[in-house]
Amino acid sequence: MPAEIRPLPPSDRDRVRRLLLDVAxxxxxxxxxxxxxxxxxxxxxxxxxxVPSPIxxxxxxxxxxxxxxxxxxxxxxLRAIKEDGQTxxxxxxxxxxxxxxxAQRAGLDERHRxxxxxPIPTSRSAFRRRGFRVPELLARGTGIPMRRLLVPxxxxxxxxxxxxxxxxxxxxxxxxAQRPGAGAGALVVDDVVTTGATCAEAVRALRAAGFHIVxxxxxxxxxxxx
Numbered sequence: 332m333p334a335e336i337r338p339l340p341p342s343d344r345d346r347v348r349r350l351l352l353d354v355a356x357x358x359x360x361x362x363x364x365x366x367x368x369x370x371x372x373x374x375x376x377x378x379x380x381x382v383p384s385p386i387x388x389x390x391x392x393x394x395x396x397x398x399x400x401x402x403x404x405x406x407x408x409l410r411a412i413k414e415d416g417q418t419x420x421x422x423x424x425x426x427x428x429x430x431x432x433x434a435q436r437a438g439l440d441e442r443h444r445x446x447x448x449x450p451i452p453t454s455r456s457a458f459r460r461r462g463f464r465v466p467e468l469l470a471r472g473t474g475i476p477m478r479r480l481l482v483p484x485x486x487x488x489x490x491x492x493x494x495x496x497x498x499x500x501x502x503x504x505x506x507x508a509q510r511p512g513a514g515a516g517a518l519v520v521d522d523v524v525t526t527g528a529t530c531a532e533a534v535r536a537l538r539a540a541g542f543h544i545v546x547x548x549x550x551x552x553x554x555x556x557x
Contacts, residue, residue: 402553452479
């Protein structure tokens with residue numbers, strides 16, 4: 332009789348998975364998104380630097396939590412995903428987003444709950460360029476039902492280079508919800524928060540459609556100085 336094949340325990344599966352990723356990165360001559368070291372998409376030291384350290388802000392009158400500061404390794408990884416298409420690195424950011432979601436849940440009372448996560452929509456030009464939507468990929472990893480509810484109501488300028496007030500004016504009235512909320516609890520998801528202008532506009536649009544907004548989360552938020 333053939334020998335029985337026993338499945339690997341979870342710890343061994345994780346080690347094998349990591350080994351396969353390391354081999355694949357070496358074969359394709361990857362460069363670490365965090366420090367530039369050759370031979371890996373993200374070295375162990377840089378992956379360790381992505382340990383969540385939640386940051387609290389407010390956007391659209393609701394709490395906004397980010398899992399990391401947008402600098403150093405976190406900034407490098409997000410740029411590698413968005414600019415170089417290294418979507419395999421999404422997995423390294425999911426703990427940060429999970430920490431932000433947990434922080435939001437900790438602040439909710441028993442009357443409120445998160446029924447759905449709603450990703451910030453990606454512009455058509457960015458989607459054509461990348462072929463994927465970063466906030467949506469992140470939102471799918473939260474374990475909460477994800478709905479693509481928000482769509483552009485008008486065109487906006489690129490936010491890069493704009494100050495805080497100009498960013499808010501630029502996106503004001505720029506989003507609309509496709510379906511009524513009927514009081515469902517919604518959590519807005521973004522990849523990076525700078526001033527919070529886009530999240531605030533998402534909150535406004537979802538509220539206008541009848542959703543109860545419990546808050547917003549992001550993988551990273553730009554540090555505030557001064």
